[in-house]
Amino acid sequence: MASYRCKYSLGNERYVQVNEWKGELRVDLREWQGDKPTKKGISLTLMRWKNVVDAMEFVDQSLGNKQVYNAHLGGNVYMSIKAGCVCVDIRQNWKPKDDVVPTKKCLCLRPAEYVKLKELIPDIGKNLPELDSVVPCYLQSDHMNQMGALQCSECNPNDFMNW
Incomplete structure (x- = not known):
């Protein structure tokens, strides 16, 4: 069973919540029905959440310019x-x-x-101090060359075993 640190409404029965699930902290973006979560939503690891936060500036630019946008958050998760x-x-x-x-x-x-x-990002950050120690994949020492990135299941989720 998941326990949560904080839960914030996004409106329209949708919430962002910081969960501990099976010993791992996650940021859950989910639609709820009454007091129960539905299957409609996504649960993000801390690294993927950090990538969401880092991508916001580019998302804002793309929305403002009415442009197509696609960011890989890790694994096979995309923000588009x-x-x-x-x-x-x-x-x-x-x-x-x-x-x-x-x-x-x-x-x-x-x-x-x-x-x-x-608007909620600062409040979520206050409830998630562990986020400060999360280093994105591309900045980790094993990614300092192309082979390291290609062998990473976060950066290259579909073919990381083919090297």
Whole structure:
């Protein structure tokens, strides 16, 4: 069973919450029905959450310029904006055969929900001091060359075993 440190409303029965799940801290973006979470949402590791926070400036620019945007957060999780869309999609993907395809593990943030999430980042950080010690993959010592990144399951989730 998950226990949580903090829970904040994004509006529209959607919440961001810091959970401890199976001994690992995670940031959960999820839709709720009454007092129960639904399957609609995504749970992010601390590194992936840090990548979300780091990508916000680029997301803002893309939304302002009405541009397509796609950021790899780690594993097969992506943060994207599609052409002609004002929503920010955070989605788990997987590779069943040759192509990486989206799954239903996601939360597509509407404009007001995205703005609220950005406003909540400092409060989430106060409840998550462990985030200060998280080092993104690309800054870790084993990623100082191309082979290190290619062998990383976060950076190269579908082919990291093929080297």
